[in-house]
Amino acid sequence: MNTTRLEAFSDAVIAIVMTIMVLELKVPHGTDLASLRPVLPTFLGYLLSFVYLGIYWNNHHHMLHATRKVNGGILWANLNLLFWLSLFPFATAWVGENHIESTPVAIYGCVLLMAAISYTILQTAIVKHDSHANALLADAIGSDLKGKVSLAFYAASIPIAFLSSWISIGLFVLVALIWLIPDPRIEKKLSE
Numbered sequence: 001m002n003t004t005r006l007e008a009f010s011d012a013v014i015a016i017v018m019t020i021m022v023l024e025l026k027v028p029h030g031t032d033l034a035s036l037r038p039v040l041p042t043f044l045g046y047l048l049s050f051v052y053l054g055i056y057w058n059n060h061h062h063m064l065h066a067t068r069k070v071n072g073g074i075l076w077a078n079l080n081l082l083f084w085l086s087l088f089p090f091a092t093a094w095v096g097e098n099h100i101e102s103t104p105v106a107i108y109g110c111v112l113l114m115a116a117i118s119y120t121i122l123q124t125a126i127v128k129h130d131s132h133a134n135a136l137l138a139d140a141i142g143s144d145l146k147g148k149v150s151l152a153f154y155a156a157s158i159p160i161a162f163l164s165s166w167i168s169i170g171l172f173v174l175v176a177l178i179w180l181i182p183d184p185r186i187e188k189k190l191s192e
Helices: 005-025 034-064 070-087 087-097 102-129 137-140 145-160 165-179 184-191
Strands: none
Touching: 005 034, 005 070, 005 087, 005 165, 034 070, 034 087, 034 102, 034 165, 070 087, 087 102, 087 184, 102 137, 102 165, 137 145
C-alpha cells in the first residue's frame, strides 16, 4: 500500500485536534488588557500545544514523504500516534483551567511522552516493514538523538511536575524549541 490515504487521514485528524483546542479558548469578560490575565494560562497552553501539533504534523509529513510502502501494522501504529495527539486538547485545557498545578502538568507530560513513544513506534514500524522500499527513511533517521533526548525530558518532567510544575513546563518548551526546525535529515537525503 502507498501512503496517500494514511497521510490524508492523519492531516485531517491533526487539523480537527487543532480546531478543538482553539474552541477551548474563552473570550475575556472585559475590554481592557487586564481582563486577559485570567485567560493567559489557557492561551499559553494552547500556544505550546499548537506548536507541538505543528511539529508532529511537519515531521509526520517528512517521514511519510520518505516512505514508499505501508502495511496494516503501520496503519495501527499511526492510529496509536493520532490517539495520543487527540488527547492534547484535554490535557491543554486541564493545565490551563488549573493554572499550571502539578497533577495536570504531570498528565500533560504523560500525553507528550506517549505521543513521542508512539511516533518512535511508527517510525520503527515503517523502517522495518520493507527495508528496501523505505531505505531512504532508515538512512535519514540514523541514531535519532533528538528523539531520545525528547523522550528522556518528557519522562523526567512527570515526577518533576510534583516538585515544580514550572520546571516541567520549561522542559516542554525546551523540547519544542529543539524540534521547531524540522528534522533536516530526511530533506537532505531526498535532495541527494
